[in-house]
Amino acid sequence: MRKKIQLNPIGSMSLLSQYEVDRLKQSTTNELYRLMRNCCLAVLNSGAEMDSCEDLFAPYQDFDIELLQRERGIKVALHNPPELAFVDGRLIRGVHEHLFAVIRDIVHMSAKYESNGFIDTTDPVQITHIVFDMLRNAEVIKPDLEPNMVVCWGGHSIGNVEYQYTKEVGYQLGLREMNICTGCGPGAMKGPMKGAAIGHAKQRFAYGRYLGITEPGIIAAEPPNAIVNQLVIMPDIEKRLEAFVRTAHAIVIFPGGAGTAEELLYLLGIMLNHKNSEQCLPIVLTGPKQSAAYFESIHHFIGETLGAKAQKLYRIIVDDAPEVARYVRQQQDNVKQYRLNTGDAYHYNWSLKIESDFQQPFEPTHENVAALNLHFDQPTPQLAAALRKAFSAIVAGNVKADGLQHIREKGLYQINGDVRIMSLLDELLQSFVEQQRMKLPGSEYKPCYEIKR
Template identity: 50%
Template sequence: MNKIEYTTIRPLRTLNLLSQEEIQRISNSSEDLHRLFRDCALAILNTDSYQDDAEQILHTYADFDIKLVPQSRGVVLEIKNAPAQSFVDDKIIRGIQEHLSSALRDIVYTDFKILAGQTSPTSEQITDSVFMILRNADAIKPNTTPNLVVCWGGHSIPREEYDYAKHVGYELGLRNLDIITGCGIGAMKGPMKGAAVGHAKQQVKTGRYIGISEPGIIASESPNAIVNELVIMPDIEKRLEAFVRLGHSFIVFPGGVGTVEEIFYLLSILLHPENKQGIPLVFAGPESCREYFDTLDKFLRRCLGDEIAELYQIVIGEPATVGHIIREAVDSVHQARRESQDAYYFNWQLHIDPMLQQPFIPTHENMASLRLYPDMPRHELASNLRSAFSGIVAGNVKAFGIREVAKHGPYIINGDPDLMRAIDDLLRIFVREKRMKLGQDENAYKPCYKLLD
């Protein structure tokens, strides 16, 4: 494994000036804040890696370290044993240097300004925190009409699906639409890369390719090289809220358990009785994914009833059609926001239930205690299903989840027999289609979960 043994770089544009306490806590190896920044920095320097096992990445680069060194003109980052792919002729790639600066900005701001003093924040305070983190990152543009398309999908996908996502991104770029993704590879990189070409053809010089991540997932989904605005939220729940508050429409490409988690999060919001407004949602994939979306559609109907299909549209093939649908959807959002006097840049009027905002910690106790029964209110069932799939994501790729499963065995998930069979059927398909983990086939994958009825 090639490494850069020692280098120093200067943060770009942000945080050249830090307090002594901030420098000390970021640089002190005994501080949790140092470990947080170190792990995020390693993930960023591991950009475009095709390894999604966070625990393995941390093991491979166990000797990696990063510290802040105060100087007369601010601070520099002192880096030891960094992944070599982030450097050209021993100089760090500019985009990766900016991503490191963004990580430092978000971690310092979140810890010192947002989380300091918070014990049991209300739902409104959590939404305010999401807004303030995004505003501090300059991700909120108050004088821009709606044009942000959230693209969700898997990082472990075949080439045909990646090319399709890229073609859809190209159609979005031609229509002057910007992209938000989870910032990783696969279906997160494809739309950004395609949109960059579409923007270039339209002479758009200010195309936005926003990547939103969080510390638990960034190591397994390192930011791709197209991202030009990186934001690191403190947890997965605030990351998901950032998507729905910023985005003006949504496209879901084929993916695995992480994509299903995101779908259930959004559907829980749309199903909540306090939300009368819709959010444009399109499921899209190439012809080879027709069966995938048939399976996903049937799964969602089995879990939440046939009427759930009224909340999304499925498009197979035809990237230009997807682009046209999304352009019209964003224009409709623009009109609705103008009529309701809601902000273009942040969906304040959307109601998000507190159960979707409180961090779900995937311990074995929490996973086993999830209630998964069809007689529950549908938005609550969708929220609990989101938590179940979040736990499976953690067991697959997040360092905490991997350690929990290694220590205590697979997560136990209980619930209604029909729901358990529906989940089992879907997960077996994901394993067969290699959508659970990068580079693992059906025989190599060891489930981190066990379903009981």
């Protein structure tokens, strides 16, 4: 095993002043170092299909990373990195790029905001600015390119039939010169990118973008898939979700588990805000005919909790990948016209109103989960926000290091609320378990939650 390798920066990290480099060195506290190390280790395992941060980290206890200050900027030294990241002794180019995306997003941007006393992370306007600034700094926002980013959500734990369908949808989108953004992991996050890459190649489309947006707790359990050519690591799940919806020109949702339900509830809660009633953002739920039961259960849950108005915000298309792509492509003229009429940017949806309840990070402690307001006597968007947090806690308890530790120390999350909502939630989650959507195939699923009726 190689002992040490030094890397020069590439991408947007290649031009730093000595002052910026010095701040990087100073800002690497023990906690920030641990975060940086874990994210870099995940990137070095790009392409590995797993959903356990503990399984990822266990073989690499002797892995280390350090930042080296040089006159020309910053270098990175890797100690005992995984062999998976190398081909014939050379680090894979995409992995090299992603490593510096980690340094950029975890260390450089943290130092930038710590030194800026004018940033108020409780102000919704400034949170939206932070999301924009991080995407701009990562060179995600490209005003000179056609607005054509399709955000694809779906589970990491899907069967082969569903995976092949996600590839077919991606292929059809690629043939129509649409780009793909996902959570960058395996399963439904990989398939659309893989399909689109083939569609782009057939069309000789030279600007194929496969954007992965993640956050520290997720990337450690779901390393980036091999197709991702742009990686952004947002500080928390809420900023990650905001980055998705503000960069999207359409959203396609494949079958998934608790994480996909969290994303859908976040999206519907925002779109149900009366200030967003005129927004033009096509939303499609799709999968092969074998997924019909999944869509029946999720559609029923949405109707019974958030109502018919929420159900009208999306279109369900089953087993028809070309129709999904046609519909998305046809809607793009409406999206552009809406942005033009409102004076909004084509590549970042500033006019989308996102309330504080959807922006403030939710810490999935046992106390916070038990205190969620899961009752009908509140505005529907607020109920959607609370339900989103419940699913966020389940994701944390399933795969995130901190969540797994909480469960070991304090037992299962206790989810309380209206009897009808608890019944619906229990029914939906049980369907996810039965359909093996909570963990990768072959892994035994042990619930991290208990529904209290």
